[in-house]
Amino acid sequence: MTAVLAAAALLLATGCSSDGGTGPTGGHDAAPSGQVSPSATAGGAGASAPPAKGSVKVAATLARDLKSPWGLAALPDGDLLVSSRDEGTITRIDAETGKKTVIGSVPGVAPAGEGGLMGLAVSPSFASDNLVYAYFTTASDNRIARMLYDEGKPAGQQLGAPDTILRGIPKGRIHNGGRIAFGPDKMLYAGTGESGDTGLAQDKKSLGGKILRMTPDGEPVHGNPSADSVVYSYGHRNVQGLAWDSQKRLWAAEFGQNTWDELNLIEPGKNYGWPEVEGKGGKPGFADPVAQWRTEEASPSGIAYAAGSIWMAGLRGERLWRIPLAGAAPSAEPQPFLEGKYGRLRTVLPVAGSGGGSEIWLVTSETDNRGTPEPGDDRVLRLQVE
Numbered sequence: 001m002t003a004v005l006a007a008a009a010l011l012l013a014t015g016c017s018s019d020g021g022t023g024p025t026g027g028h029d030a031a032p033s034g035q036v037s038p039s040a041t042a043g044g045a046g047a048s049a050p051p052a053k054g055s056v057k058v059a060a061t062l063a064r065d066l067k068s069p070w071g072l073a074a075l076p077d078g079d080l081l082v083s084s085r086d087e088g089t090i091t092r093i094d095a096e097t098g099k100k101t102v103i104g105s106v107p108g109v110a111p112a113g114e115g116g117l118m119g120l121a122v123s124p125s126f127a128s129d130n131l132v133y134a135y136f137t138t139a140s141d142n143r144i145a146r147m148l149y150d151e152g153k154p155a156g157q158q159l160g161a162p163d164t165i166l167r168g169i170p171k172g173r174i175h176n177g178g179r180i181a182f183g184p185d186k187m188l189y190a191g192t193g194e195s196g197d198t199g200l201a202q203d204k205k206s207l208g209g210k211i212l213r214m215t216p217d218g219e220p221v222h223g224n225p226s227a228d229s230v231v232y233s234y235g236h237r238n239v240q241g242l243a244w245d246s247q248k249r250l251w252a253a254e255f256g257q258n259t260w261d262e263l264n265l266i267e268p269g270k271n272y273g274w275p276e277v278e279g280k281g282g283k284p285g286f287a288d289p290v291a292q293w294r295t296e297e298a299s300p301s302g303i304a305y306a307a308g309s310i311w312m313a314g315l316r317g318e319r320l321w322r323i324p325l326a327g328a329a330p331s332a333e334p335q336p337f338l339e340g341k342y343g344r345l346r347t348v349l350p351v352a353g354s355g356g357g358s359e360i361w362l363v364t365s366e367t368d369n370r371g372t373p374e375p376g377d378d379r380v381l382r383l384q385v386e
Contacts, residue, residue, distance in 0.1 A: 018116050019174075019370055020255070020299025020316025020344070031378040048307030049331035050324045050386075056337040057384040059359070062098045066091070068368045069196040070178065071120035071134070072302075072347045072361060072380075076127060078347075079096065080361065080380065083134065085116035085368065090132070090159065093380060102151065104159030110139045113173030119180040131216075132159070135180045137188060142169035142176055144190060144218065166230065167217025170195040170208035175238040175255075179302065184248045187221050188214050189232070191239030191252060198275040201235050209236045209274060211252060211266055225269035235286065239258060241303035243310060253300035253312055254289075261298040262289035263310065265328055268351065291323055291330055301365070302347035306357040307386050313345035315365060320345055322385070342379065344371045351382065359384055 007220040051251045062080075071083035078095040081103075109117045115137030123131040125144070131146045144167075148160035167179070175193030183189050192199040194209035201209030204226070213232040215220050220230050241253030260279025262288065264272055273286040280288045293300070295355035298317035312321040319339040324331045338345070346365035350357050359382060366377040 002134065013044050019301075019368070020295070020314075025212060025276045038346060049176050049326035052324065052332035054307070054324065054335060054386050056320065056324050058338075058381055059384045060382040061376075061379055062095070062361070062382055063093050063100060063380040064378075066100075066363075066367070066378040066380070068116070069365065069380070070116070070118045070179075070346060070368075072349050073120040073122045074349060075122060075130070077259070079118055081122070081132065082363065082380065083117045083120050084221040085118055085365045087118045088136070090117075090120065091136070098380075099205050101155050104147075104156060106134055106136055106145075106159070106162060108138050108162065109111075109136045111137065113176075115142070115173070115176045118176070118178030119190070121182055122178045124182050124186045125216075133165075133180055133188065134162070137171050137176055140171070141167055142178070142192070143167040144169075144180060147218075148319055165216075166190075166207075166212070166214060168207055169202055169209075169285050170197065170206065172196045175209075176221055177239050179240045179242050181242045182216075183213075183250065184244055185221075186216075188216055188218075189242055189250070190214075191236070191242055193238035194236070194274070197235075202231070202271070202276070203272045204231055204234055207231070209238075210234050210244070211236065211239055211250075213268075223268070227235050232268055232274060233266050233270050235270075235274050235276075237274040237278075240301045241312060243303045243305045245305045245310075245325060246308075247327075248348070251303060251305070251310055253289075253303045255299060256292075256295055259295065260289070260292040261295055261300050263300070263303070263323060264289050264295075269314075290328070291334055293317070293321070293334075301345070302349070302363075303348050304348040304360050306354075306360050307348050309385075311348050311360055311385065313348050313362065315344045315346065315370075318343055318345065320348070320362065322384075342381065343374075343377070344368070358386060 068086040070085040080093040119135040121133040145162035172195030177189040177192035190212040200206040214230040269289040310323040319336040344365040347363040351359035366373040
């Protein structure tokens with residue numbers, strides 16, 4: 001009985017879980033359903049807008065029977081690396097045959113709640129340095145490390161020892177962020193969460209509740225808001241989606257609490273409102289989201305840019321959202337696909353070399369202790385989109 005009361009107290013104190021589940025660490029609280037609401041933010045330079053209505057076709061199921069997949073990154077030859085949040089392993093998946101090979105485990109990973117081995121990124125100079133980057137939870141913090149990937153070694157032993165480039169990102173049972181990606185500027189970006197301590201999001205000295213920008217060595221980058229800080233934007237609750245459009249604008253998906261999930265256009269130094277504002281508040285000093293969703297319709301994790309649109313994976317919403325763009329604003333109402341067909345959706349990534357960015361990879365998330373796995377879960381799907 002004491003444990004039950006403690007869990008209930010945690011739910012009341014922290015609100016929803018970033019993963020949109022209904023387990024002991026929470027989930028998006030029930031909220032009335034509502035219409036998706038794109039912002040009226042002015043557009044900007046960019047390609048012509050895609051059609052208001054698009055389409056999605058599941059071209060293939062590349063891989064099945066993955067355990068708690070989270071991060072996804074593409075190697076130069078098109079093969080995929082996928083992390084297991086709970087097992088702390090990285091698996092290589094052949095992009096043609098779907099053959100799976102565990103290349104190694106990341107030492108020091110301490111999975112619990114929403115923490116574990118999360119985002120992956122491949123070095124922009126992989127052809128010469130063979131480095132793979134990972135964001136993961138340890139016993140004391142969340143951190144980012146890089147590892148040498150030596151394909152010449154036996155399977156399971158191909159990852160070198162982690163070289164930590166950034167430590168001290170706050171950790172918690174919830175809101176650990178976890179997405180990392182290299183931008184068009186070849187700098188490393190990371191989305192973090194406020195670990196359930198809402199005040200960290202507005203604290204510029206904390207790495208929690210932020211989007212971070214750093215060199216491949218983990219150092220602050222020239223052009224960051226503060227020359228001695230990796231903090232790029234702040235006022236975030238829990239960022240798990242990062243993507244750049246054709247004009248190199250940065251977009252981020254963010255979990256709301258009880259009312260609004262968000263898609264934000266990220267600009268350096270801006271304050272995205274949490275915990276003062278959830279969704280479009282119109283308050284001076286805070287950047288409003290470009291689009292927002294009721295929490296039961298989204299719980300957004302990964303995002304990708306393809307075919308002129310942002311594609312956003314929904315966990316609790318169990319659907320893939322398409323947000324067509326005209327410059328820096330939606331050109332039409334967001335459109336849902338695959339509603340309830342594959343369960344919780346975690347990660348999306350453009351398929352390298354697909355003509356005009358017309359294909360994306362999609363990773364499901366049913367085996368993370370919050371879904372309802374069916375035989376074959378979890379999966380990597382190849383989608384044709386437009």
